[in-house]
Amino acid sequence: MATVTLAPMEGVVDVYMRDILTRIGGFDLCVSEFVRVSQNLFPASVFYNYCPELKQGGKTPAGVPVHVQIMGGEVQVMAENAAFVAELGAPGIDINFGCPAKTVNRHDAGATLLQWPDRLNMIVSAVRKAVPDTVPVSAKMRLGFSEKTLAMENALAIAEGGAGKLTVHARTKMEGYRPPAHWEYLRPIVERLDIPVVANGEIWTPDDYRNCRKVSGSEHVMIGRGVIARPSLGREIAAGRDNNTAQTAFDWIRILGLIAEYHHLIKAMNNPWRQAGRLKQWIKLLARSYEEAGPLFMAIRRFDNPHDILREVELTQERVQRAA
Numbered sequence: 001m002a003t004v005t006l007a008p009m010e011g012v013v014d015v016y017m018r019d020i021l022t023r024i025g026g027f028d029l030c031v032s033e034f035v036r037v038s039q040n041l042f043p044a045s046v047f048y049n050y051c052p053e054l055k056q057g058g059k060t061p062a063g064v065p066v067h068v069q070i071m072g073g074e075v076q077v078m079a080e081n082a083a084f085v086a087e088l089g090a091p092g093i094d095i096n097f098g099c100p101a102k103t104v105n106r107h108d109a110g111a112t113l114l115q116w117p118d119r120l121n122m123i124v125s126a127v128r129k130a131v132p133d134t135v136p137v138s139a140k141m142r143l144g145f146s147e148k149t150l151a152m153e154n155a156l157a158i159a160e161g162g163a164g165k166l167t168v169h170a171r172t173k174m175e176g177y178r179p180p181a182h183w184e185y186l187r188p189i190v191e192r193l194d195i196p197v198v199a200n201g202e203i204w205t206p207d208d209y210r211n212c213r214k215v216s217g218s219e220h221v222m223i224g225r226g227v228i229a230r231p232s233l234g235r236e237i238a239a240g241r242d243n244n245t246a247q248t249a250f251d252w253i254r255i256l257g258l259i260a261e262y263h264h265l266i267k268a269m270n271n272p273w274r275q276a277g278r279l280k281q282w283i284k285l286l287a288r289s290y291e292e293a294g295p296l297f298m299a300i301r302r303f304d305n306p307h308d309i310l311r312e313v314e315l316t317q318e319r320v321q322r323a324a
Contacts, residue, residue, distance in 0.1 A: 002213075002241045004234050005167070005198060006030040007224030008069050008096075012281065015052045016265040020258060021227060022062040026234030030066040031140075031222075034096045036109060037072040037081040047085050058091040067092030067138065071099060073108035075122050079130035086135045093131055095124060095139040097158070100173045111173035114145045117157040124161025138165040140200070140222075143185050144172045155189045155197075167198040167222050177225075186216035198222050204229065204288070206236045229288035231258055252292045253324075256317045259283065263310045275306040283309075292316075 006013060006021055008031045013021075018030050032051040035042065048054055053066045060066060068090040072078050082093045097120060099110030106112075113119055120141075128137045139158045143151045151168075158166055168189060170181035181201030190197045198220040199212050209221055227233040232250045239247040250258075262282065266275045280301060286293035296316055300309045 002219035002221075003028040003196075003198070004237050004241070005220070005222040006064075006227065006234065007200065007222045008033050008094075009224045009228070010034065010099075012228060012285075013224065016262060016268070016278075017228075017282075018053070018060050018064075018066065019062070019265060020262055021231060021234065022060040022064040024231055024235055024258075025062075026232075026236070026238035027064050029092075030060065030064055031094050032066055032068050034069045034071040034099060035081070035085075036104070037070050037077055038074060038107070038109070039077060041077070041080045041084060044084075044088055047088055047090075051090070054085075054088050054090060058089050065091040067094045067136070069094040069096050069140075070127075071096035071104070071109050073113055073119070073123070075126045078123050079126040082127040082137075083130040086131045090135065092136040092138065093127060094167075095127060095137070095163075097139055097141040097154075098167075098169050100142070100176050105173065111142050111145055114141060114150060114154055114173065117150060117153045120154055121157040121161040124158050124163050128162030136164045137162060138167065139163045140167040140169065142169045142172055143182060146172060146174045148172060148182070148185055151185055152189060152192065155193060159193050159195050163195065165196045165198065166193065167200050170199065170201040170216070181212075183212050183215040186218055190217040196220050200224070202226075203233075205233070206240055209237045210240070225285070225288075228282065228285045231255065249289065252290055253317065253320050255286060255290060255293075256313055256320070259313050260310060260317075263306060263313070266306070272306055273304055276304050276309055279306055279309045 004027050006027045010033050035050050051068050068085045097113050104110040168186050170183050186199055197218050199216045199218040200222040203209050203223050204226040236247045269275050283293055283297045300312050303309050
């Protein structure tokens with residue numbers, strides 16, 4: 001059956017956003033923000049910080065499993081940390097070979113490892129051996145570092161290492177997030193591998209999902225920026241997949257309600273400056289799908305107090321309701 005996974009996005013898709021989006025519905029699985037492991041075995045507190053759901057059976061309040069993503073280039077350290085997070089109750093382990101950030105790639109992690117298929121294989125093999133058979137191990141990669149010539153070799157190295165699933169972001173590290181996503185490069189991988197291959201990149205609408213599925217040959221999809229900009233996207237995709245009644249994008253008043261709900265959830269951060277940053281970040285990203293978010297962002301962009309942002313959201317709600 002086709003699956004819809006909520007992508008990890010550092011500093012964006014945290015425990016609070018996972019709560020919001022999985023309660024909206026449509027997701028079969030979430031992957032946590034990556035935990036950068038190097039040199040040492042981390043204490044439990046580090047993994048609980050990135051994936052608080054570990055204390056709740058490894059699931060969001062809506063009951064969606066959250067696999068913990070780890071990233072690094074040291075085989076033994078990756079294996080030790082994977083084994084430990086499995087002991088903490090992670091329902092699955094995901095390995096990040098896709099992060100394009102310069103700071104990450106300078107430190108022998110993320111997409112830089114795509115230059116050496118043998119290293120991918122060694123890391124996946126070590127993690128798979130360190131983790132109980134009952135805990136699934138997966139990986140995420142890009143099509144390559146600067147070129148796409150090693151895409152198939154990398155995919156095979158990961159699969160042969162024992163990964164039970166592979167997510168492919170359909171761009172190279174050097175292409176970053178610039179459109180387009182090259183979904184056509186996924187089809188040979190889908191056809192060659194005996195494990196599920198999940199398509200990722202430039203899926204902003206249900207039509208994008210359908211096009212991606214047709215071009216890539218993969219029925220599985222991971223979405224990140226698209227669902228941040230269009231919070232109903234997971235539910236819309238799942239409804240089409242399951243032949244349920246068609247779902248449409250939320251209207252603006254519903255989005256304003258979600259922003260207010262998010263404000264309530266992130267109070268747990270106990271850091272007003274950081275809370276304000278998260279609110280502004282989400283409102284700015286929403287402008288991709290909702291033109292009304294642009295003026296709202298301009299109105300709140302200089303606010304450092306989350307309560308001031310909430311007040312502007314509430315005033316906007318009142319104006320929209322009066323105009324309805």
